Amino acid sequence: MTKRLKRFLWLAIPIIVVISISLGLMRISTAQQPSISHPLTSLTEAEISTAVSLIKREKTLSEMAAFPLIALQEPDKKEVLNFTPGKVFQRKAFLVISERSQNKTFEGIVDLTSKTLSSWKEIPSVQSAIVNSEYELAIQIVKADPRWQKAMQRRGITDFDQVKISSWAPGILSQQEEATGNRLCRSLSYYKGKGWNYYGSPIEGVVATVNLNTGKIVSFVDRGNVPFSKENWNYDIKSLGKLLSPLKALKILQPNGASFQINDHEISWQGWKFRYLMHPRNGLMLYQVTHEDGENIRPVLYRASLSEMVVPYGDPEPTWSFRNAFDVGEYNLGLLANTMELGKEIPENGLLLNAVFANEQGEPYKMPGVIGIYERDNGMLWKHYEYNSQRNDVRRSRELVMTMTAAIDNYDYSINWIFHQDGTLEVQNELTGIVLAQGTAAEKQSEDDFYGQLIAKNIFGVNHQHFFNYRLDFDVDGQANSVMEMNVKALPINDKNPLGNAIAVAEAPLAKETAAVRDLDMKSSREWMIVSADKKNTLGAAPGYMLMPGENSIFFPVEGSKIRQRAEFATHHVWVTKYKPTELYAGGDYPNQTQAGQGLPKYIADDESLMGEDIVLWYTMGLTHIPRSEDWPVMPTHSIGFKLIPRGFFNKNPAINLAE
Secondary structure, three states: OOOOOOOOOOOOOOOOOOEEOOOOOOOOOHHHOOOOOOOOOOOOHHHHHHHHHHHHHHOOOOOOEEEEEEEEOOOOHHHHHOOOOOOOOOOEEEEEEEEHHHOEEEEEEEEOOOOEEEEEEEOOOOOOOOOHHHHHHHHHHHHHOHHHHHHHHHOOOOOHHHEEEEEEOOOOOOHHHHHHOOOEEEEEEEEOOOOOOHHHOEOOOEEEEEEOOOOEEEEEEEOOOOOOOOOOOOOOHHHOOOOOOOOOOOOOOOOOOOOOEEEOOEEEEOOEEEEEEEEOOOEEEEEEEEEEEOOEEEEEEEEEEEEEEEEEEOOOOHHHHOOEEOOOOOOOHHHHEOOOOEOOOEOOOOEEEEEEEEOOOOOEEEEEEEEEEEEEEEEEEEEEEEOOOOEEEEEEEEEEEEEEEEEEOOEEEEEEEEEEOOOOEEEEEEEEEOOOEEEOOOOOOOOOOOOEEEEEOOEEEEOEEEEEEEEEEEOOOOOOEEEEEEEEEEOOOEOOEOOOOOEEEEEEEOOEOHHHOEOOOHHHOOEEEEEEOOOOOOOOOOOEEEEEEOOOOOOOOOOOOHHHHHOHHHHOOEEEEEOOOOOOOOOOOOOOOOOOOOOHHHHOOOOOEOOOEOEEEEEEEEEEEOOOHHHOOOEEEEEEEEEEEEEOOOOOOOOOOOOO
């Protein structure tokens, strides 16, 4: 997937993480670096520069060496939990170094406090995320290839500048490709013509596989001429002709200012307190989520993040069957964050926060407005109308939303963390952008089109899925937690249930990691709870937080399929593991060209106990997208998410005492 950052030409190259609350634009000097007052504060520009300089000083890197990932090396969890303001703490940076010419990947950890290289190791037989220079390299290689040029000419294309190249991680590999271990990408072609929305004109059946180590095409496929759409699929105001009448103004005002407070990456709002961090791979993450309960500050989550996602396409045609993007690990989703605008991605009462990133050479940049935070109305929070006295008690609901958006080639995603006044934390992913189109000669839908839908003349939308996995490191009232599964069932008619209306709830602990690989079950209204193992509420029950699933799907690739083996995390909705600091990614540390069984299957192999332990819940949610004409040329936003809801955590409705 190429050109993800082209809409930000001033930035030029993929980038890496650090957040600045300042609303100023562009670069800041080292002398202006913010103070570092907490172990989980993002890396500063100066720290990124220090880490890269030290690596270059200690190790001989080639001219082709790149830094696909530079991030805060997360400090020890106990150190963070025991931290108090003013206490001295260590700072470390984690770096991934790709030596493309050697086909090698290295990991380095730099101690920023002592300015030493504390760890350096080669990670054998892996491929890091693709970086921007490799997309540019693939374009040059493909367009210079005589086979590709002849393929374009056979389709009547003589001006090669009118063709856009989009490169993907190689996805499913052939046996020969697996055996060589080369670093590969697969390049697709689109005809731009006079428009700018070239996704509407795929040059179907042409795929070039590029060896990024040698800079050569290792295989070229041309399945024959297929008509591509000649229509202009631009969707700006100038291209759409007559527009709908504009709506009357709707203003969202907070004349007295926002109700949330920000203090050095820590947010406080309506009893909630949490830290945030923008990660180059995961995107917007939360740390140390707590809720105020009277005089007590009670922990809920230590760390919450999007761990991985996979988008498998359902057409067995060879130029499509390899397509299954791991958008977090193969492309570094966090680095693809967009600058947002008030009144557009977020309402005009919101606040936009900046991030400091670094390009693949390790040079830090500031990018404005990649994190949004705002309050919004959400209807009634609670209400009761008393008929006898005609008393009406009602409270209006407000939510705090923290969000980011990312463009991953044709698709756009937003990741939203939503805090409710009743103690609920909600995750909502929004999907929009442009359906990945397949060129076709068809102008009418055919009964033989099993693998998708005709969504416009010469444009076929292939059936596909989007699966997201979230890593949720719970600390409900402390680190000693257990996980319970709740199943509801109707009881049979008998002497105790003569009318057959009885509903019973059964709760059972998931005691070991392999027993905690679970799936949704609508018939039993199945849900899961993380509960304290050593505390009780006033009613004698264990306080907990419950995972309430929203929309979901099963993973449709069948047993034995390559993508099912690579994305095994998507084959079940819930996994639970005992906390280990190095177990961070559901699909493994390096999903690009990965082997089968990485990530969660490996994490549960030792089958550790989950009773009274520091545990991590991994939730997978999926959307099955059968494209429709209404999705073209830009797909209306589709939301998918889940909620974490208190269950026995509070003694009463935590929002009962809201002022009118």
